[in-house]
Amino acid sequence: xxxxxxxxxxxxxxxxxxxxxxxxxxxxxxxxxxxxxxxxxxxxxxxxxxxxxxxxxxxxxxxxxxxxxxxxxxxxxxxxxxxxxxxxxxxxxxxxxxxxxxxxxxxxxxxxxxxxxxxxxxxxxxxxxxxxxxxxxxxxxxxxxxxxxxxxxxxxxxxxxxxxxxxxxxxxxxxxxxxxxxxxxxxxxxxxxxxxxxxxxxxxxxxxxxxxxxxxxxxxxxxxxxxxxxxxxxxxxxxxxxxxxxxxxxxxxxxxxxxxxxxxxxxxxxxxxxxxxxxxxxxxxxxxxxxxxxxxxxxxxxxxxxxxxxxxxxxxxxxxxxxxxxxxxxxxxxxxxxxxxxxxxxxxxxxxxxxxxxxxxxxxxxxxxxxxxxxxxxxxxxxxxxxxxxxxxxxxxxxxxxxxxxxxxx
Numbered sequence: 001x002x003x004x005x006x007x008x009x010x011x012x013x014x015x016x017x018x019x020x021x022x023x024x025x026x027x028x029x030x031x032x033x034x035x036x037x038x039x040x041x042x043x044x045x046x047x048x049x050x051x052x053x054x055x056x057x058x059x060x061x062x063x064x065x066x067x068x069x070x071x072x073x074x075x076x077x078x079x080x081x082x083x084x085x086x087x088x089x090x091x092x093x094x095x096x097x098x099x100x101x102x103x104x105x106x107x108x109x110x111x112x113x114x115x116x117x118x119x120x121x122x123x124x125x126x127x128x129x130x131x132x133x134x135x136x137x138x139x140x141x142x143x144x145x146x147x148x149x150x151x152x153x154x155x156x157x158x159x160x161x162x163x164x165x166x167x168x169x170x171x172x173x174x175x176x177x178x179x180x181x182x183x184x185x186x187x188x189x190x191x192x193x194x195x196x197x198x199x200x201x202x203x204x205x206x207x208x209x210x211x212x213x214x215x216x217x218x219x220x221x222x223x224x225x226x227x228x229x230x231x232x233x234x235x236x237x238x239x240x241x242x243x244x245x246x247x248x249x250x251x252x253x254x255x256x257x258x259x260x261x262x263x264x265x266x267x268x269x270x271x272x273x274x275x276x277x278x279x280x281x282x283x284x285x286x287x288x289x290x291x292x293x294x295x296x297x298x299x300x301x302x303x304x305x306x307x308x309x310x311x312x313x314x315x316x317x318x319x320x321x322x323x324x325x326x327x328x329x330x331x332x333x334x335x336x337x338x339x340x341x342x343x344x345x346x347x348x349x350x351x352x353x354x355x356x357x358x359x360x361x362x363x364x365x366x367x368x369x370x371x372x373x374x375x376x377x378x379x380x381x382x383x384x385x386x387x388x389x390x391x392x393x394x395x396x397x398x399x400x401x402x403x404x405x406x407x408x409x410x
Contacts, residue, residue: 107134133196161218
């Protein structure tokens with residue numbers, strides 16, 4: 001029966017990560033009597049401050065009032081759900097896949113990709129800014145909750161997944177699962193990023209095998225991210241009336257799904273049509289990813305999680321036809337949503353907010369709250385810039401706007 005393999009839960013595969021044989025934590029801890037090591041990681045992420053802030057950070061900045069558009073938090077929860085579904089079908093550790101999924105956006109700035117683009121520009125003279133590296137900073141340094149250490153002291157496997165879920169991370173490594181970015185010429189096109197200074201420094205202390213792929217669980221989280229944002233950006237774009245059902249039906253895959261919905265339910269009201277469309281799109285991508293990934297795993301036949309890491313290719317992927325459908329949908333969303341004049345207008349104001357705050361705090365660090373000022377004032381150049389970037393990246397949209405009002409008035 002179609003999709004039946006998704007509901008079956010048997011023993012973990014040989015290539016699954018084993019929580020009982022984790023490579024450990026930077027700061028050793030006694031095992032929990034009630035939770036696996038990966039369950040502890042997931043729980044620490046959910047309870048951290050940066051995770052709560054995602055509720056007030058933009059996913060795609062929709063310039064309309066409404067409570068139903070995605071935030072970084074709702075997006076993250078959807079990614080976690082899809083990651084668990086993929087991990088279950090591939091017979092790998094669901095808790096590790098979910099932990100990586102829940103942590104993958106912790107380093108994002110306020111105002112979505114507009115904010116990230118602005119902070120990247122501000123940090124260009126000081127080594128740049130990358131949200132994956134920032135997520136690592138959050139979970140290893142900036143979260144200050146525990147008595148014995150900074151960060152969340154996550155397992156090696158979760159840290160590896162946060163850093164490498166898009167592929168091997170070396171200077172010039174290609175990102176195989178890029179997020180849609182308003183500065184890319186075509187949404188979804190792979191990009192080349194240099195190795196972050198912080199990732200390199202942390203790797204020297206706690207090596208993450210940057211030359212290999214991440215675990216199958218982390219790859220499942222990366223694929224879940226792509227599937228989730230395709231589904232919810234279609235939903236949000238239609239809700240905000242940035243484009244119509246007929247507009248998006250210009251992409252062949254969506255046209256086919258929409259035709260099935262309309263044939264099966266003629267006269268169905270628009271909100272239900274949208275929901276049927278979105279859930280069928282997500283289901284189709286999830287089922288295709290499961291089938292293609294199982295074929296790849298069967299061909300490679302890794303006998304351990306490390307063999308899967310050394311496979312030399314991404315093992316959790318879409319089939320070529322569905323990958324092409326994904327590219328077509330991303331291209332449509334890039335042109336009709338991320339580049340919509342209403343969205344761009346708000347993005348410009350978001351860029352302006354961060355572009356004004358960064359140089360002001362860099363030149364006058366005493367304007368930041370006392371705990372941040374105490375860190376930044378004694379520092380110079382790149383080190384001070386990093387503290388300012390940490391402060392700004394951690395802001396919610398609302399807090400950033402309030403800081404603009406506080407610092408500049410009006």
